[in-house]
Amino acid sequence: MLVALLFVSPLRSQDFPLELRVPVAVSPPNLVELDQGVEPAPAAAELVVPFSLLGRFVLPGTRMVLDLPFAGGGNDASTPVTVIHGARPGPVLCLAAGIHGDEINGIEIVRRVANALQAEQIAGTVVAVPVVNLSGFQRGTRYLPDRRDLNRSFPGSRYGSMASRIAHVFFDGIARHCDALIDFHTGSFDRSNLPQVRADLRLPAVLQLARGLGATVVLHSPGSKGMLRLAATAAGIPALTFEVGAPARLQVSEIEVAVAAINGLLHHLGMSQGSPSDEATQPIFYDSQWVRANAGGLLIGEVALGQRVQKGQRLGRVIDPIHNTERVIMSPVFGRVLGMAQNQQVLPGFAAFHLGEETSEQHAVEEAAAEISDAAEDASEEDGGRVGTETLDRSAQIDEDVE
Numbered sequence: 001m002l003v004a005l006l007f008v009s010p011l012r013s014q015d016f017p018l019e020l021r022v023p024v025a026v027s028p029p030n031l032v033e034l035d036q037g038v039e040p041a042p043a044a045a046e047l048v049v050p051f052s053l054l055g056r057f058v059l060p061g062t063r064m065v066l067d068l069p070f071a072g073g074g075n076d077a078s079t080p081v082t083v084i085h086g087a088r089p090g091p092v093l094c095l096a097a098g099i100h101g102d103e104i105n106g107i108e109i110v111r112r113v114a115n116a117l118q119a120e121q122i123a124g125t126v127v128a129v130p131v132v133n134l135s136g137f138q139r140g141t142r143y144l145p146d147r148r149d150l151n152r153s154f155p156g157s158r159y160g161s162m163a164s165r166i167a168h169v170f171f172d173g174i175a176r177h178c179d180a181l182i183d184f185h186t187g188s189f190d191r192s193n194l195p196q197v198r199a200d201l202r203l204p205a206v207l208q209l210a211r212g213l214g215a216t217v218v219l220h221s222p223g224s225k226g227m228l229r230l231a232a233t234a235a236g237i238p239a240l241t242f243e244v245g246a247p248a249r250l251q252v253s254e255i256e257v258a259v260a261a262i263n264g265l266l267h268h269l270g271m272s273q274g275s276p277s278d279e280a281t282q283p284i285f286y287d288s289q290w291v292r293a294n295a296g297g298l299l300i301g302e303v304a305l306g307q308r309v310q311k312g313q314r315l316g317r318v319i320d321p322i323h324n325t326e327r328v329i330m331s332p333v334f335g336r337v338l339g340m341a342q343n344q345q346v347l348p349g350f351a352a353f354h355l356g357e358e359t360s361e362q363h364a365v366e367e368a369a370a371e372i373s374d375a376a377e378d379a380s381e382e383d384g385g386r387v388g389t390e391t392l393d394r395s396a397q398i399d400e401d402v403e
């Protein structure tokens, strides 16, 4: 247990690692015994030190709401950070939402998960930040006041743009102090996503984290420069994006799906002793592609999120009200609708339906590894594309599946 305790507290000054090692250091003869696999004394195994964050100490078995200064919102603006510090040792899990201020499903997911946790009953620590982009949330917009995208600004810089400074405050003050991170988003620009995880499956620790989410849809995505999850994994912190629903909407059933998945993850990580109902379920891996509109006009979908579709099945149509014509968008594959645009006016090439073809974990990981060179070339892009109706052009790549 002492070894586990040291493992989850990797040499952070605030975790007093020197004190943890004292019982070993004062009893040299025991070192030999420890090397032979002898368990340390139970008293040492139960030791949990206060959790230090943002200059405050949170005692074991308690919760505290801290203020994260918001660099772009005026001198006295801050956003809440709820720390639930368990009475038993365990990992530090960060739950972040609202990096895009209009993506409110995640805000409610993080709030619900944090409110339901009892500090005295969990192992490890949950750091919950429901509204990272406070300014965007208050104005109901994805962006910061300088029109920059916070999720292209991590890890940020103390002396950079406003977005870069806000990213830095969060990354340095919160993310770096965690052992794993989940960042909640929704579809963007009037698109809705089935609850799904985007993760870099080339990283074993990230794959392991995704496995803990139960029967959740998992897509390989290397991510784009400046994304929080990319900056986190570059700093050695396994991280993934959890996409839930559409922006500017509160979708209760999707929120409940994600809350259940996070509760399953807490159980999987040994942090909670809650319902193990999802423990046996595996994530569902998909290869995915966008089907695009070939014509501009008014898009009307004819399928539902999560629906399974046949190759050649109608997904929707684009209406040209000027010439009173309609063009049909058909599915190029047998798959499942993982994301789709709301009915709206579209331009030619608009990414309308995100289709997934179910695959195995092994195949998804192999595909991810094989795409390393492609990913390097398309570092700024999120996903491949394919145009529906007449042509099948897999080379069309634009950044519309943004997180």
Ligand SMILES: [Zn+2]
Pocket: 099, 100, 103, 151, 184, 185, 186, 188, 402, 403
């Ligand atoms: Zn987002």
